[in-house]
Amino acid sequence: MQQSLKTTPSSSDNKNLFVLAAYGRVRDESETICKPLEIEDYGIQTMPDVSPPKWHLAHTSWFFETFILKPFVKDYVVFQASYEYLFNSYYEQVGKFHPRPERGLLSRPTVAEIYEYRQYVNDQITSLMLNLDQKISDLKDRDEILRRIEIGLHHEQQHQELMLTDIKHIFANNPLKPVYRDLKLTPQSKSGSLNWIKHPAGIYEIGHKGKTYAFDNESPNHKVYLEPFQIASRLTTNEEFLKFIDAGGYENPAYWLSDGWKTVQTQQWQQPFYWFKENNEWYEMTLAGKRPLDLSAPVSHVSFYEANAYANWLAKRLPTEQEWEVAARQFEVAGNFREQGYLQPVATNQDENNQFYGDAWEWTQSSYSPYPGYKAASGALGEYNGKFMSSQFVLRGGSCVTPQNHIRTSYRNFFYPGDRWQYSGIRLAETL
Numbered sequence: 001m002q003q004s005l006k007t008t009p010s011s012s013d014n015k016n017l018f019v020l021a022a023y024g025r026v027r028d029e030s031e032t033i034c035k036p037l038e039i040e041d042y043g044i045q046t047m048p049d050v051s052p053p054k055w056h057l058a059h060t061s062w063f064f065e066t067f068i069l070k071p072f073v074k075d076y077v078v079f080q081a082s083y084e085y086l087f088n089s090y091y092e093q094v095g096k097f098h099p100r101p102e103r104g105l106l107s108r109p110t111v112a113e114i115y116e117y118r119q120y121v122n123d124q125i126t127s128l129m130l131n132l133d134q135k136i137s138d139l140k141d142r143d144e145i146l147r148r149i150e151i152g153l154h155h156e157q158q159h160q161e162l163m164l165t166d167i168k169h170i171f172a173n174n175p176l177k178p179v180y181r182d183l184k185l186t187p188q189s190k191s192g193s194l195n196w197i198k199h200p201a202g203i204y205e206i207g208h209k210g211k212t213y214a215f216d217n218e219s220p221n222h223k224v225y226l227e228p229f230q231i232a233s234r235l236t237t238n239e240e241f242l243k244f245i246d247a248g249g250y251e252n253p254a255y256w257l258s259d260g261w262k263t264v265q266t267q268q269w270q271q272p273f274y275w276f277k278e279n280n281e282w283y284e285m286t287l288a289g290k291r292p293l294d295l296s297a298p299v300s301h302v303s304f305y306e307a308n309a310y311a312n313w314l315a316k317r318l319p320t321e322q323e324w325e326v327a328a329r330q331f332e333v334a335g336n337f338r339e340q341g342y343l344q345p346v347a348t349n350q351d352e353n354n355q356f357y358g359d360a361w362e363w364t365q366s367s368y369s370p371y372p373g374y375k376a377a378s379g380a381l382g383e384y385n386g387k388f389m390s391s392q393f394v395l396r397g398g399s400c401v402t403p404q405n406h407i408r409t410s411y412r413n414f415f416y417p418g419d420r421w422q423y424s425g426i427r428l429a430e431t432l
Contacts, residue, residue: 013133019149020129026153027122029403030057031115033163036181042111045104046173049421050166055087055103058114060156061121062087066094067381068148069124072141079120080109093380125149150213151381157406164287164343164401169421172274172285179289184341191296191347194240195233197327197354198432201226204326207371208410217385218410220373224322228432231319231327234348234355235298235362236310236426242282242295244310245271255312260305263418273301273420287343296347300360300425304393304417307363307426319429321366321394321412328356328397329409335359337404345400345425358402360425361395361413368392368414392416399423 034042034053042054051059062083069076078084086106088097098106109117128135128145136142171178202225208214209221250270253261263269274285275293282293302310311317319327335358336346345359356362369389376386392414398407400423415422 015146016129016132019146020126022153023125023129023149024122026156027060027118030060030156030160030163031118033160033167037167039111041167041170043104043107044170045101046170047421048101049419050169051100051103051162052106053163053167054111054114055106056159056163056166058083058087058109058117059089060152060159061114061118063155064125064149064152065121066091067152068145069121069128072136072145073124073128074135076124079117080113083109083117091380091383093383148381151384154213154215154406155384157403160403161338161399161401161406164338165422168274168285168287171287171289177285177290180287181343183286183288183343186294186297186342186344186346188294189296189347191237191239191298192234194428196230196430197233198230199226199228199323199326201228204322206322206325206410208408212408214408214410215385215412216377217370217374217389217412218408220371222372226320226322226326229319229323230430230432231323232428234427235345235360236428237295237347238293238297238299239295241272241299241302241310241426244313247313249309249313255309257305257308257417259417260303260309263303263305269306272299272306294344294347298345298347298355298359298425300345300399300423301420302363302424302426303420304363304415304424306420307424308365310426311428314428316428316430318363318365319427321364321396323429324356324362324364324396324427325409331356333357333404333407333409335398335404336400337398337407338401339404340400343401345423357397357407358404359400360397360423361399362397362425362427364394364396366394368394368412388414395422395424 034057037053043052045052065078070078085096086098088094090097132142132145136145167180171180203223204226205221206224207221208218249255250264256264276283283290284293307318331354335355336342337358348355370386376382395413395415396411398411415424
């Protein structure tokens, strides 16, 4: 649902049907992602940042129930009152919520009950949208319902990406290294040579503008001054990162931030997440199980600390998010996304987008903070992005498990510097 609702047909009936069709597609996709799972897989939580698949299915339904059905449908009856506590993620203004690290302890409600919950919410949303003009007389309320459904669908797409990364973590922690799904083999092509794209000093506009959808943290559009810089034409590959390992990169504190070096020592990092050696050969865990490491593919599942250390080793740096956006806006939003079916980063042959989109989220050196003039929305929905603007770094571009119609040049993802379970990679930059 990349287009704004404002671009849909002018008649309210057509607009409502357009929104309802988009709602059905996104909701169905979440359940499609879970189809390869066995019932035993739905409730596993392998670390506090990972949520069980059944929790994702329930929480995304809770979102529509809480922010649309309860406030706008007269005499709405909730599916199950306890779900208001169990499946609230972090919205303090909505009420108390079950502790995140304990989601894997919830053997009940059952998976079947959660699918019943999803169907109940879907039926209620469908009834509302098919009779919106009759049920909601206030035009402002109608517009607000459409706005919240659009937010809810993008929210669910975020959780679809999280489901895939969480499922990978769950399966990787199983000694059997199970296969989530048989996937297309990545193309056995060599990555193109790394070139540099130069940009002159100047004043540039950054941030979302226009009528298409964007999260509030992408706005307002504003001007920034950038010194001359150059940015790598593609992502860093596994082969290139392997040279950092072989050169003792994980053993030399000179390349690392203090917090990063402490993390390396404490957690005994020696390679990217999901890499391992057997008979002196490198392998990696994928959603298709164990596979030989593709040396030409972009390195992924590295933390900000590792990305920064690798850049220091080469006497380069990570780009700022402003530099990344200026460079990326020259190219079409196209690449290796979830729709391509690899669910793994693939080697690039220097195609039109220079790998700015898809494959792996790209760490920037920019801390996640508000743009000048940013104001969080009022009410509980204002907690969606704004309250997390502390102690995290911005990533750009999407990954191989991101839906293509969910990403845009101004999209700001954010994670803590030590996070590695996401498909996060490296693009180098340099001040000229």
